Amino acid sequence: MLTPPPGPRGLRIQTEGLPVSDMSREQRVADAFVRVADTLTDNFDMIDLLHTLVTECVALLDVDAGGLLIADEHGDLQLVASTSEQAQLVEIMQLSAGVGPCVDAFTTGSPVTVADILLDGDRWPVFQEAAGTQGFRAVFATPMRLRGEVLGAMNLFSVEPGGPTEADAVIAQALADIATIGILQERSIRETHILNEQLQRALESRVLIEQAKGVLAATASLDMDEAFTTLRDYARSHRMSLRDVAQQVAARTLTGIVDGSTPRTTVES
Numbered sequence: 001m002l003t004p005p006p007g008p009r010g011l012r013i014q015t016e017g018l019p020v021s022d023m024s025r026e027q028r029v030a031d032a033f034v035r036v037a038d039t040l041t042d043n044f045d046m047i048d049l050l051h052t053l054v055t056e057c058v059a060l061l062d063v064d065a066g067g068l069l070i071a072d073e074h075g076d077l078q079l080v081a082s083t084s085e086q087a088q089l090v091e092i093m094q095l096s097a098g099v100g101p102c103v104d105a106f107t108t109g110s111p112v113t114v115a116d117i118l119l120d121g122d123r124w125p126v127f128q129e130a131a132g133t134q135g136f137r138a139v140f141a142t143p144m145r146l147r148g149e150v151l152g153a154m155n156l157f158s159v160e161p162g163g164p165t166e167a168d169a170v171i172a173q174a175l176a177d178i179a180t181i182g183i184l185q186e187r188s189i190r191e192t193h194i195l196n197e198q199l200q201r202a203l204e205s206r207v208l209i210e211q212a213k214g215v216l217a218a219t220a221s222l223d224m225d226e227a228f229t230t231l232r233d234y235a236r237s238h239r240m241s242l243r244d245v246a247q248q249v250a251a252r253t254l255t256g257i258v259d260g261s262t263p264r265t266t267v268e269s
Helices: 009-016 020-038 046-060 085-097 101-108 125-133 166-189 192-220 224-237 242-250
Strands: 065-071 077-082 112-114 138-146 149-158
Touching (some): 046 065, 046 149, 046 166, 046 242, 077 085, 077 149, 077 192, 085 101, 101 112, 149 166, 192 224, 192 242
Antiparallel strands (some): 065 077, 112 138, 138 149
């Protein structure tokens, strides 16, 4: 069983600086750390951990969307989590070009802030155009790193120009650090090749999730974001992995999870 790591120093730094009138934010920060750490259980699900990380950052910080890239067994970045179709499209374009803020955060191991993509994003023209087309004006990329090892990076997008506050940057990095510690702790328990299988499984899970979202979008008139929320809510309420639910929905062996009827599993003869 994984032992959830203690909250990093970034949490203490942030909450001690908050005014008394902003204690509700302090509680939200603490709750976010608990939710991320809560994914580090016996049934360790990396895709759920990474989705929780980026979702909590978007909900807590002054940003509008997020995406997360993880390096596969060959060291190539792959998209494993996003909070919106717009963010996903930008990340895909960034990966296709091989350059962008998130790629830089991964290769350097340092955060990258672009306060105004329209004015300051010229060094990544493909990313600049894709982000602008999707309505994003600012981005903050933070690496998923521990000491000298970098596993990936997270992009946090804003529709208004302006970089993150120092406090928000600390919180984003601290949440990313918890997720990174969880993944690396799993590796310390198991052999290295098992971690590579976990990473590869997370990437394969992403494909299944996209297929399942398409099925729900086509059969239940949901947009892609609503389809993902439906999949994740069902997985959590039924104590199933997100991958298993997506696989059954994509294969059309699990139906009725949208319209309120009792879901049923179809057994092939």
